[in-house]
Amino acid sequence: MSQDILILNGVVKRFGKLVALDHLDFAVREGEILGIAGPNGAGKSTALAVCTGQLAPDAGSITFRGQTLTGRQPHEFCHAGIARTFQIPQVFSSMTVRENIEVGLEFGWHGKPRGSERSLDTVLALTGLETNQMQSAASVDLITRKQIMLAAALATDPKVLFMDEPLAGLNEAEIEIFADLIQRVNAELGIAIVLVEHKVRTLARLSSRIMILNFGQIVRLDVPDVIMSDPEIIELYLGKSHAA
């Protein structure tokens, strides 16, 4: 039985009168890939922001490996072992590819014995950035910026990695490359990944479980086969154009 490592209990997030997260209860299991899908405005990015400490919930709790993180700062979430990537890749363009990842390494290092953080070279090799590590990050293409952002997140030595629409903006061939990379990060490093993605066929291929959100509530949480054969889900929440 896989263990629950990150547990959300009754999490509520409001923006004024809008209830973006409406008493969310779910758990991320050790080493799994949990997919999250749902229509625009469903609360997917808000859920990620709450799980990684960028937003504090208005009610409810977030517990990670038995430790309550509710109300803590983002760097405390990071130091506990929770990392994230963003839909728009954020890189330091005045630095090289390697220096960008070193920032993640420094950020993730927090008094642990040196060497316990994931080594730079391991991360560079896994993400395919070894050959262009000395290149300026200003001049790289979108998929490379995504690889840099992923590598910097991995350098913080997370146990859980949250990714917001990692495949957005990539072409078909690049989607294959990046989906394969996500799978290898999960399999080779044993990191649990929570993946928000509109490309539901790829999401179904990668995920062990899929959660469907709508109006800040969980509509379904099940294995991909069940989700993908549910006509109501396809019609109501995933849209008809889910070819990818």
Ligand SMILES: Nc1ncnc2c1ncn2[C@@H]1O[C@H](COP(=O)(O)OP(=O)(O)OP(=O)(O)O)[C@@H](O)[C@H]1O
């Ligand atoms: N900072 C904010 N201030 C006010 N309202 C917000 C804020 N962030 C999100 N919202 C609102 O909260 C709801 C959930 O937004 P969220 O970004 O989590 O949706 P999403 O599921 O990620 O959508 P998408 O698929 O378009 O990325 C939306 O109605 C959105 O307009």
Ligand SMILES: [Mg+2]
């Ligand atoms: Mg979003």
